Amino acid sequence: MKHRWAIQVANNYSWFESLVDQHNAVDIGFMVDAVDAQPNQYAIVSHHLDDLADVDQVIDRATALIALLDGALYLQQGHYAGMRTADLINLDDCRRTVFADGSVLADPFSPKWSGASVPRSYGHLVLPAERMLFMARTDELTRNMLKFLGVNGPTWIALYALKDYMKSGGWDEGALANASEVSKSEVERFRRTANNPAAIGPFARHGEQGHQPPDVAMTLPEARAIILKATGRFLDERARKLDVVGSYEEQRTPRR
Structure with a gap:
């Protein structure tokens, strides 16, 4: 399924490639750009962003969603230091916007994507972070815990x-x-x-x-x-x- 938006990731931890290889994109995932012998470049993608056209709304929702991901990865990885991001990219026309000043108080989830049946191609919720993010869709306590930890470390x-x-x-x-x-x-x-x-x-x-x-x-x-x-x-x-x-x-x- 095609994504509409991507957020550049500035992280370059030794374990990041392994995380991306294992992580399924049910709620939030990663695009990989491999260029010859250079280190892989990564971008965050999510179908929760696909139904938005306004850049400010995309940044708000993505900020809240990434906060949940950060909280989940703190719990899964232990030594995690938080996701560092760069530009927001419109994948339809490649226009770039600085990814900054989003509201973490925004609703991180799209009602449209949350209500859709998950395609079988996404497989199982194997990693704890995937399971916690999926649970945060409907469980307010899980959502609040992940967001508090993700925002504050x-x-x-x-x-x-x-x-x-x-x-x-x-x-x-x-x-x-x-x-x-x-x-x-x-x-x-x-x-x-x-x-x-x-x-x-x-x-x-x-x-x-x-x-x-x-x-x-x-x-x-x-x-x-x-x-x-x-x-x-x-x-x-x-x-x-x-x-x-x-x-x-x-x-x-x-x-x-």
């Missing part, structure tokens, strides 16, 4: 927001500890570190409130390991409850 504030979102989805600190395979005291140490400027200064969620900091402050890499692991497993559990994969398979399997 795995900062102290974003990690604590993920903890709050998981709580709203029914997970207490015990469930979070079990999912991340740490003790509840470690989750408590995360909470006390994230909330206290005496522990992490200007990176804390709050100003001074008189709370006692932990004896040993948690490092950001430690916090990321706990919360991102728990978040991935929370969304896996949620996908099973919502039967996201089953719904996708039902669309791609022809009726007998």
